[in-house]
Amino acid sequence: MSDPREGSCEPNRLASAVLAARARDGRSARGGPAAPPSARPTPTPRLAGRTIAGRYEILGLAGRGGLSRVFRVRHTSLGKQFALKVMNADLSGDEERRALFYREAQVASALMHPNVVSVVDFGEDETAGAYMVMEYVEGESLAERLHRHRRGLPPKVFCDVLLQLAEALHYIHTEGVIHGDIKAENAICWRVQRSSRRPWQLKILDFGLAFLESSDTLPATVGGTPEYIAPERLRGAPPHVATDIYSLGILGYELLTGNVPFTGETEQVIEQQLYADPPPISARRGEPVDKRIDALIRRAIAKDPSARHDGMEAFLYELRTVMDMLGISHRPRVMSATAPAPARDVKQAAAAAAFQRAPFGMAGINVDGAVVVGNRAFAKFLTGDKRAPIPEDALLSSRLLEHYPSLLRDLRRVHVKGVKARKELVIPGRDGSQRRLTVVMAPGDGSALGDVHVTVLAGHFEDEVAAP
Numbered sequence: 001m002s003d004p005r006e007g008s009c010e011p012n013r014l015a016s017a018v019l020a021a022r023a024r025d026g027r028s029a030r031g032g033p034a035a036p037p038s039a040r041p042t043p044t045p046r047l048a049g050r051t052i053a054g055r056y057e058i059l060g061l062a063g064r065g066g067l068s069r070v071f072r073v074r075h076t077s078l079g080k081q082f083a084l085k086v087m088n089a090d091l092s093g094d095e096e097r098r099a100l101f102y103r104e105a106q107v108a109s110a111l112m113h114p115n116v117v118s119v120v121d122f123g124e125d126e127t128a129g130a131y132m133v134m135e136y137v138e139g140e141s142l143a144e145r146l147h148r149h150r151r152g153l154p155p156k157v158f159c160d161v162l163l164q165l166a167e168a169l170h171y172i173h174t175e176g177v178i179h180g181d182i183k184a185e186n187a188i189c190w191r192v193q194r195s196s197r198r199p200w201q202l203k204i205l206d207f208g209l210a211f212l213e214s215s216d217t218l219p220a221t222v223g224g225t226p227e228y229i230a231p232e233r234l235r236g237a238p239p240h241v242a243t244d245i246y247s248l249g250i251l252g253y254e255l256l257t258g259n260v261p262f263t264g265e266t267e268q269v270i271e272q273q274l275y276a277d278p279p280p281i282s283a284r285r286g287e288p289v290d291k292r293i294d295a296l297i298r299r300a301i302a303k304d305p306s307a308r309h310d311g312m313e314a315f316l317y318e319l320r321t322v323m324d325m326l327g328i329s330h331r332p333r334v335m336s337a338t339a340p341a342p343a344r345d346v347k348q349a350a351a352a353a354a355f356q357r358a359p360f361g362m363a364g365i366n367v368d369g370a371v372v373v374g375n376r377a378f379a380k381f382l383t384g385d386k387r388a389p390i391p392e393d394a395l396l397s398s399r400l401l402e403h404y405p406s407l408l409r410d411l412r413r414v415h416v417k418g419v420k421a422r423k424e425l426v427i428p429g430r431d432g433s434q435r436r437l438t439v440v441m442a443p444g445d446g447s448a449l450g451d452v453h454v455t456v457l458a459g460h461f462e463d464e465v466a467a468p
Contacts, residue, residue, distance in 0.1 A: 047071065047086070047127065047128055048060070048061075050127060050128075051076065052073065052084060052086075052125045052127070052128050052131060053121075053123055053125050053131070054076075055075055055076050055077060056073040056074070056075060056076070056082065056084055056133060057073055057074045057075075057076055058071050058072075058073055058084070059071070059072045059073055059074055059081070060072050062083060067087065067088060067097070067101075067208070068085050068086060068087050068088055068101075069085070069086055069088065070083055070084070070085045071083070071084045071085075071086070072084075072136060073133070073136075075416070075418070077418040078415075078416075078418050078443060081136040082120070082133050082134065082135065082136050083133070083134045083135070083136045083137070084128075084131055084132070084133050084134075085131065085132050085133075085134065086125075086128045086129060086130065086131045087101050087129055087130050087131075098130055100208065101130050101132075102122070102130065103210075104132070104207045104208050104210065105119055105122035105132040106122075107177055107207050107210045107212065108132070108134075108207045108210075109121075109122065109132075110175065111171070111172060111175060111177070111207075112367070112368045112369055112396075112408045113167075113168055113171045113172075113368060114203075114366075114368055114370050114392065114393075115164045115165070115167060115168035115171075115202055115203055115204060116168050116171070116172065116203060116204050116205075116368070117134050117135055117137060117188065117203045117204065117205040118134065118135045118367055118368055118412075119132050119133065119134050120133050120134065120135065120367060120412050120415065120416045121133035121416050133416070134205070135367070137188050137190050137203055138190060139188050139189050139190030140188070140189055140190075141184065141185050141186075141187065141188060141189065142161075142184040142185070142187040142188070142189050142202065143183075143184035143185045144189075145189045145200075146184055146254065146255065146258065149258060150258040151257075151258050151285060151286060152255060152256045152257045152258045152285050153255050153256065155289075155290065155293065155326060155328070156326075156328050157200060158252075158255050158256055158293070159293075159319065159322070159323050159326070159328050159330075160200060160328070160330075161200050161202060161255060162248075162251075162252050162255060162319060163316075163319060163320070163323070163330055164200075164201070164202040165182075165187060165202055165204065165248060165251070166248060166312060166315055166316050166319060167316065168202075168203075168204045169182070169204070169244055169248060169312050170312040170313060170315075170316055172204075173241050173244070173311070173312050176212060176213045176214055177207075177210050177211070177212060177213070178210065178211040178212075178213065178239040178240065178241065178243065178244055179204065179207065179209075179210055179244050179247075180209035180210055180211050180223065180224060180239045180243070180244070181206060181208065181209040181210075181223070181224050181225060181228075181247075182204070182228060182244055182247035182248050182251060183225050183227070183228045183247065183250075183251060184251060184254060185225075186204060186205055186206045187202050187203065187204055187205070188202070188203045188205055189201070189202055190203070209223045209224060209239075211238070211239035222234060222236070224247075226266050226269040226270055226273065227250065227260040227262060227263070227269055228246075228247040228250045228251065228260070229243075229246075229247070229273065230242065230243040230246035230247065230273075230305065231246075231273050231274050231303050232305055234270055234273060234274060235274075240305070241311055241312065242305035242308050243305070244312070245300050245308050245309055245311075245312065245315060246300065246301055246302075246305070246308065248300060248315070249297050249299075249300025249301035249308075250301055252296070252297045252300065253278065253281060253297050253301065256281055256285055256289060256293070256297070257281060257284040257285045258285075259284070261278030261279060261284075261301070262276065262278070274303075278298075278301060281293075281294050281297060281298075282294070290322075290326065292322045292325060292326075293322060296315075296318055296319060296322055299318075300315065355375050356375050356376055357376075358375055358377055359377060360377055360455060360456060360457050360458070361374070361375065361377040361378035361380075361381040361382075361454075361455065361456035361457075361458075362374065362375045362377070362378055362453070362454070362455050362456075363375070363378045363390075363450070363453075363454050363456075364444060364449040364450025364451075364452070364453055364454075365395065365411060365450050365451065365452050365453075365454050366450050366451045366452075367408075367411050367412050367415045367451045367452065368408075369393075369395050369396045369407075369408055369411065370392045370393065370395075370396075371390050371391070371392055371393075371394050371395050371450075372449065372450035373449060373450065374390045377456075378390065378456065381456055381458075382394045382395065382398050382400075395407075403425050403427055403437075404423060404425055404439065407439075410423065410441060411441065411451070411452050414441045414442070414443055414452050415443060415444070415451045415452050418443050419443070420440070420441060420442050420443075421440070421441040422438065422439070422440050422441075423438070423439045424436070424437075424438055425437040425438070425439065435458060436458065437456065437457070437458045438456070438457040438458070439454065439455070439456055439457075440454070440455040440456075440457065441453070441454050441455075442455075
């Protein structure tokens with residue numbers, strides 16, 4: 001059986017295929033808006049000040065592209081801000097585009113990871129048309145941030161940024177999704193106020209070209225950004241884990257040097273992607289780069305997909321090994337089991353103490369399942385040790401999801417709809433007994449206390465559901 005990463009296409013047809021795909025996407029080669037078509041477009045409705053789907057009040061325009069516009073909105077019940085993406089009016093009658101828009105929303109809404117922008121809602125509005133609602137991340141694209149670091153990032157920052165992107169892609173791939181358009185413009189960079197250790201917090205977005213590995217239908221055209229697209233994709237091979245690894249490698253090259261390896265007109269870039277070796281990283285950066293970092297990136301951007309890493313897990317293993325050798329920490333950030341806010345007076349101090357002494361687990365959880373804060377009982381529940389720090393991913397790595405598979409969906413519903421939820425569970429103990437567990441969720445305000453407040457009620461907080 002042939003490798004799905006293989007494919008062939010006449011080189012003189014490649015440029016026209018990519019250019020045609022980009023014209024339909026309404027993007028330029030570097031991802032910006034394409035030149036407007038000569039035909040007069042359908043008038044775009046004015047949405048400023050309107051309420052979409054009965055609960056999202058438009059506050060202002062956050063961005064626009066050839067296919068869609070993104071607005072900053074406020075949930076009328078929760079008071080929390082979100083980003084709302086709507087199709088441009090001139091594409092609203094295009095059934096193929098509408099289907100792709102909904103497919104993007106469905107794929108992205110099934111993904112929950114701290115380094116992936118969450119889609120929390122989508123649907124149809126009589127005024128705005130098709131829409132999807134995403135978490136609002138105030139920041140700038142990785143491309144904009146890199147523009148201020150023209151000579152590339154320091155090794156420590158480079159490794160941390162690449163690690164976050166690789167962890168997100170590894171998660172996406174385990175969910176059977178190929179992103180298909182990894183580039184600096186499709187990562188948002190924002191500062192986490194509660195963490196000074198990681199000022200470059202990254203989230204991947206834009207699943208408009210995502211491909212489901214379970215799908216029987218292959219993309220009709222080659223889609224993507226020429227500067228990041230893998231050679232085998234240009235030859236007609238379907239999207240694959242290896243194609244995302246290649247794009248991440250190109251982005252890694254850009255993180256180190258301040259620019260992608262292949263530049264020029266689209267036809268020139270395609271020709272280089274197919275046949276040219278990238279300029280040495282050290283020469284492009286203007287200073288020596290650790291040979292282990294150089295080897296990592298060069299392996300990821302090998303022309304032959306079989307010469308690249310055998311999956312994102314292998315890429316992560318090599319990256320973490322390099323970080324260990326360079327003395328760069330790659331441990332996940334942990335949230336200490338402490339009071340939810342600094343106590344500024346006697347009442348606050350009493351509330352904080354009561355939070356910690358509560359005999360039942362209490363925590364603030366984000367819609368992606370990340371633990372923001374938890375008390376000692378919650379730490380005992382997840383880790384088996386009430387004095388242990390609670391890792392941000394402790395809930396996602398626990399056995400609770402085995403017994404409560406709809407947990408993330410319920411977190412999202414509580415957060416978006418502003419309702420409460422209660423779930424009764426029966427957890428089998430290791431001694432053969434059964435323990436009753438009640439999980440109660442209430443909407444949070446999206447502050448440092450998390451998107452959803454969770455309380456876990458049980459007879460005993462032992463390690464029945466802690467990670468093995």
